[in-house]
Amino acid sequence: MSDTADPPRHPPEARGDPPRQARAVATRTAILTAAAEEFAARSYHEASLSRILERSKVTKGALYFHFVSKESIATAVVDEMEVICRAVLERAEAQGLDPLRTAARIAREMQDALEGPVLRAGQRLCAEGHAGPDRPGWPYSFWQDVFTDVFERAVATELLVPSVDPSSFARTIVDVSAGAFAVSLAVSDLTDLAQRVCENWELLLGAAAEPAWLRAWTADGGMRAVLGPHLVPGVAEGRGWVPGV
Amino acid sequence: MSDTADPPRHPPEARGDPPRQARAVATRTAILTAAAEEFAARSYHEASLSRILERSKVTKGALYFHFVSKESIATAVVDEMEVICRAVLERAEAQGLDPLRTAARIAREMQDALEGPVLRAGQRLCAEGHAGPDRPGWPYSFWQDVFTDVFERAVATELLVPSVDPSSFARTIVDVSAGAFAVSLAVSDLTDLAQRVCENWELLLGAAAEPAWLRAWTADGGMRAVLGPHLVPGVAEGRGWVPGV
Structure with a gap:
């Protein structure tokens, strides 16, 4: 050779x-x-x-x-994933939205980035336990910190109902997001991921957001409008969560 | 040899x-x-x-x-996991609780079963993509069917708010449960799993259950009472989700 x-x-x-x-x-x-x-x-x-x-x-x-080795290539892919996640956060924050819309925007930017192979590969490698030895808790700890910060700002601007603890809500968002990827990969090869993300966010924001914010957000089309092009019409039909506002 | x-x-x-x-x-x-x-x-x-x-x-x-091979041993462990999951469901249903309490009871029985190595190993193998070739979507499709059935019974007995679609709610429960395991494994070696499960269920039932059911359930101690011995006092302090009823 x-x-x-x-x-x-x-x-x-x-x-x-x-x-x-x-x-x-x-x-x-x-x-x-x-x-x-x-x-x-x-x-x-x-x-x-x-x-x-x-x-x-x-x-x-x-x-x-x-x-x-294969392992060192996997670690390099997760390095690239980290760059993408930080860029996703930066782009979402740059929109100047209120904290809850920023949180939803992060989910949208992640869907955009999942069109490319690097984030799909990185997320899959992390779910399979190959985030690498120097990155304990990645990407979950990173997103936990991000969403705790965002939801603390939401509390400060009175966008969350008073019973919601920002770091607890962040944990649930991180769990449901990690799970949606893993489950969607296993059951539909990621075909239904955007639809799962849509339903999860509509349910969770419906539970945690102040009614006035929720009414305005729903009037703007809710999570469905945020995720827009990622929702496959055939998959979306007959599903969907209508927040009870 | x-x-x-x-x-x-x-x-x-x-x-x-x-x-x-x-x-x-x-x-x-x-x-x-x-x-x-x-x-x-x-x-x-x-x-x-x-x-x-x-x-x-x-x-x-x-x-x-x-x-x-190692793969055939892993598949046999997932076979055992399947037996445990079906037994969990049977034990939860045998309690004769209402549908939403049955759903919460399934989560409790899973925590009990996770004390043993088989379910921990099986869930980890599935999360890592080693459920085996003959078991597509396992265990997610199984739990999706289980919770859809339970929540359809909850709709029939008017325990869910009318805006909640039972199969959509089941998807969110499956996503958040799969994610809680994966995230807790990565960030705490499963130490905080029961606490994550507690917060997730309190948030989700707080969003989806009828107010009258939720008041009675909260009076009985909510998810904290259901998970009881699994909650580590040190971890539970300062966390927790108080449903806004």
């Missing part, structure tokens, strides 16, 4: 050779894209390095220059 | 030798118990056949008489 086309085993940044650096970056990106597609389509256990090689069109030598 | 102590490679039922049959059953049980402990403590990927052998104190030959 020839790997003469690949750069020597040193970090690309350490060498002052721009074309080689660019090639190393392109190779690494090709491997990670192929790996994300493989880990999104198959469990970690079933995923194979040879299929990743085939998809990425790089040589075996190039792959082992960048990664030492 | 000697496996002279092990029966020949035929199903024990097919031979008329009671002592050998009893020994084969005992060996298989020892392997499955050890495997459940191993799969409960470690991911499928990290679990090792040599640790299962060590825990079970059977010979390698005996193990390979009963199982051809």
Whole structure:
């Protein structure tokens, strides 16, 4: 097996050779894209390095220059997932919405990002216990902190009913979101995920939001309007949660 | 390596030798118990056949008489999990409670069963995508059907608010339950699972149950009373969801 086309085993940044650096970056990106597609389509256990090689069109030598094992590739995919989750949060916060609409917007941005293989692969790897040794509790602790912060702001602006504890509500949102992904993957290969997310958020916001906020939000179309293009008409029919406002 | 102590490679039922049959059953049980402990403590990927052998104190030959691979042992653990889940349902239904109290009782019986390694291992294996090829959607489709049936009975007896669709509510219960297990495993090694289950059910029943039912249930202590011994005092303090009735 020839790997003469690949750069020597040193970090690309350490060498002052721009074309080689660019090639190393392109190779690494090709491997990670192929790996994300493989880990999104198959469990970690079933995923194979040879299929990743085939998809990425790089040589075996190039792959082992960048990664030492299947596990290290999985960890790199979860690294990319972390970048995406932070960007999702940033985009949702940048909309300048009230805290509860920001929370719902995060769910929408996650659905947008799940169109790509990296977040699907990363979420699946985490659900399967492959978040990596240096990332305990990821992504659940991250989202727990995010939603606790958002819901504390919702309490401060009196958008939640007084009986709701913000960190408890955040835990339920994190549980139901993690579960929706895992269950939808198992029962529908993610086909019904957006519909599950829609029903879960309508039920939970219906339980936790102040009636005045809920009326305005429902008038704007509720979670269905937030998730819009992600809802498959055939799946949505005959389902749906109508908050009892 | 000697496996002279092990029966020949035929199903024990097919031979008329009671002592050998009893020994084969005992060996298989020892392997499955050890495997459940191993799969409960470690991911499928990290679990090792040599640790299962060590825990079970059977010979390698005996193990390979009963199982051809790690995967076939995992599938057998999920078979045992299925038996437990059906028994949980039967015990909960046998109490003769109203449909919503039956639903909450199922959650309690699951917590009881999670004290043993088989259900913990089975749930973890399913979350990690190792439910086995012959069991698509397990255990989520099973619980979806169970809770849809229970909540349809709750609708028939007017225990749910009219805006709640029983199968939609069942989906949310299944999602939040699957997520609570996965998240609790990742963030607390299941230490906070009962507390998460408590908060989730109080929030969801608070949203979906008729006010009169909810008042009576809350007067009886709510989900906290149902889960009773599973709630760790230190974890429960400062948390909790008070339904706004």
